Amino acid sequence: MSGPRYTIGVDFGTESARAMLVDVADGRELGVEVYSYSNGVIDERLPDPDSDVILGPDWALQDPNDYIETFKRTIPGVLAKTGVDPDGVIGIGIDFTACTMLPTKADGTPLCTLDQYRRRPHAWVKLWKHHAAQPEADDINRVAAEMGETWPARYGGKISSEWFFPKSLQILREDPEVYRAADRLIEAADWVIWQLTDVETRNNCTAGYKAIWSAEDGFPTNQFFAALDPAFAGVVDEKMSRSIARLGDVAGSLSERAAGWTGLRAGIAVAVANVDAHVSAPAATVTECGTLVAIMGTSTCHIVLSEGAPVIPGACGVVRDGVIPGLFGYEAGQSAVGDIFGWFVERCVPPVYHQRASDRGVSVHEILEEDAAALRPGQSGLLALDWWNGNRSVLVDADLSGLLIGMTLATTAPEIYRALIEATAFGTRVIIDAFEKGGVRIDRVVACGGLPERNRLLMQIYADVTGRTFRIAASAQTPALGSAMFAAVAAGPESGGYASIEEASRQMAHLRNEAYVPIEAHREAYDVLYGEYVRLHDLFGRGGDPAVKTLKRLRLQGVAEAAATSARLPSDQVGLT
């Protein structure tokens, strides 16, 4: 057929998923349809009718039916909304949170959908933010160190409790019957592709960043897994796959069943699954070395491409072809960014600013930004360490906590707000410095995610602090756009798509007009402040001063004591003489 060609990108998030219909010619976003998962994040009890099954602390599950429901609702929805002829849709791609994984039967049936396992928490999808496998992560890191494994260097020295093998090992240890019943352990990203195509694939992005796989060395050895537990020795061969599909490839074609769910033509191309942060890079126009992609929201994820793979201390991972085929993709991260500003606005801003915001019908953030923008760099006299949720890159230490220094009786909320923005900018500069010191060049930054488009002051401060020009991706939904772009590559030129993600990016990805250029007059003060930041960062973050660790220990001890005995008010404790 002739006429315009479209692809669909489906972005699976934490609370909801969205399908976006995109014009292949220029990336124009014709429409988006969102589905909020009916069972959301399952973190207290299993869904009805099994809600008497209580989950432990740090658990976070999802219901795989919500993913299927996403396809059934959002794709017909967006087709109807836009009036696009389904015959014009040439491909579909998806991205997912990661590591989000589940146990299934050999045919892909999730164990949690079977009557005999539905009341077993380990039979459900473990969401990325399921943090209950920390003991397993600790053991994996310890055994890796003992056995002299070389792969920890690729992951900043330590792997996270969020990753694939800690979650898998937790299943084995805590519910071996579910582990044995699981013919497959699979990323949800790959599982939904399996559901669309009837073909099981494993994408190299989650394998590389979350399952300790590399194109050169494959997975850790069976001996390594055996050292964790003899029953774990064969986890890869028994329940996973050593055949890893590459981003940009076709996973399969849309099955008749999935065509029935979605209203799309059976047989169209389905792309290999991708991860939300990584798929954003080409959607932010970045397919080459030299540009940092900052996906900025509650936290920030950084993606940067390189021709080589030098060890970068504190990076989250480096994977060949992990973002763009032919290049090494690095991931780094700041564990709280927007979350810190949100915390501040919710917990630390007095009524007068709320009143002003309400009077003018704007957010408290906007009021604070307005006042903060009138300050010169350094004028607040404040400096913060942005560790409200620990530090991912470059310190890889979840036990760190925040610091604010320089308060006087004249210190105001907008001053603190600006200091918190500056602190996250300094955190980004530390990461940029680590990359450049390691030999990975970063000349400019493209930001995407929710935060940049709403915060001009934040963008300018980031530019001033890092000395790099910041641009912003035109799309407010880079993950869905990126998935639609990979769908166009999967479809290929013969179907009206593209031969490569680079080409798709050139045609379909765009930047917003504005550029945030470093203001020379601000650089000097920020260089001085950054010097102070780095010294305090190293002092408190690298063991020079134990304060944050001691405080964390006292906090846990205090919380435990408070739980053990009912809190007493001091009125009980005052002796009358």
Added chain:
Amino acid sequence: MSGPRYTIGVDFGTESARAMLVDVADGRELGVEVYSYSNGVIDERLPDPDSDVILGPDWALQDPNDYIETFKRTIPGVLAKTGVDPDGVIGIGIDFTACTMLPTKADGTPLCTLDQYRRRPHAWVKLWKHHAAQPEADDINRVAAEMGETWPARYGGKISSEWFFPKSLQILREDPEVYRAADRLIEAADWVIWQLTDVETRNNCTAGYKAIWSAEDGFPTNQFFAALDPAFAGVVDEKMSRSIARLGDVAGSLSERAAGWTGLRAGIAVAVANVDAHVSAPAATVTECGTLVAIMGTSTCHIVLSEGAPVIPGACGVVRDGVIPGLFGYEAGQSAVGDIFGWFVERCVPPVYHQRASDRGVSVHEILEEDAAALRPGQSGLLALDWWNGNRSVLVDADLSGLLIGMTLATTAPEIYRALIEATAFGTRVIIDAFEKGGVRIDRVVACGGLPERNRLLMQIYADVTGRTFRIAASAQTPALGSAMFAAVAAGPESGGYASIEEASRQMAHLRNEAYVPIEAHREAYDVLYGEYVRLHDLFGRGGDPAVKTLKRLRLQGVAEAAATSARLPSDQVGLT
């Protein structure tokens, strides 16, 4: 006459003064009358009709007529209010802020009341918080170091811009004509006694703590003053007095003129003038060694007595007979205490707590205290350095600023509030430790001032942190009570008063019933936290880490730049590509 005997204590504060009528037998407070100074604190322009005379930054003046007006209004007022027969009043005493000083003619006429000088700012009273003599204080400290003077050791190493000689030298330098016209330079405390008695006296408390005088060594030498300015060489002999009256002595008897102002009998005893903090010690029952008096309000002043006078690093001063005759009186201070809590409530507490306070008709402080009281020591994971207004004792550094460490995304306002209380308690413990290390024993604490009676949690935390039992003075107005007690001593037993301040204190001063006893279970966590506090205190306060100094420099630079150029919003600075 027979019947009850009374004395009156007049407490001259910063914004107002109050007269209290007290029963000499038991210290019962029969009534208080307050006068708010008609010209308050003069810190922007001289009062009408000379309000076209603008004051510089850091200036703070008062109008001496407000002091006379105080006598005329408050004493008749409190007599009328209580119905007490003026013939029963046997004495009057006063206390004042210090150093608050003024230039007068030989007969005591303030220069600012003379037509030829009324438009000259230097002719007015310089209030204690007039901070515009910092260059003069710097010069005095520098010259003292150069000349190897021994007296700085008595004052924690440095004297303050608030003190007598910086203020006097500022007059000489900036308005030599006023300086030459001033036959006398005198503390306002002594000036009001002069007005009551027609006798000029100089009390040893302000002389000792604010004018570098000691019983052993007198004032600094004329050579020293000459080194500052040849015209300053004779300041003591020309404009002050080397005859220093001792606390507890009689300054004179009430003049006919002052009897006319007040309605009191002419001829009754008028006590030597005193200082608000120091006069509080006997009013808080403390006339002996071993007990720290903490006068806690916006800031905290500490008074402790000793038989010897070892050098205590960072104490504000040590004066023989400066508090209680026969003992050395030490003064130390924390430059912000209640001010920090006030700052926090005004600047950092979100609407939900204000709403709860308003719903229940209590203060936000009470709501925060309630939630904070439910926490265990250490449970917040927070630690602060209480330097929002610099640090007086023991670091003597006005350039320091506050620090808060340990914040997470779960940190709440009551947790921060408790951490701030704890920080000021740690600050007190540092001072106690400095005294004890120097050989001045501190076994227990008596608190007075506005803060203790309102804050049970604060008192308990102070007891837990310092390991000392805290008691609270029964009087909410210890300065006025103390002045009334010294009035009873001035009157003497022959008039129905007392032979000594110790005896007056035994009879007239009382403690509240409750005692805050350290809770053993809290000591361990607080010892650990205090260890962290001391390490950070020394690191940031003694030059180990320059962060706070660098931040202060950047702040001043930023403020100056902002003043020099109108603040630009980043919207001006975004280049469109």
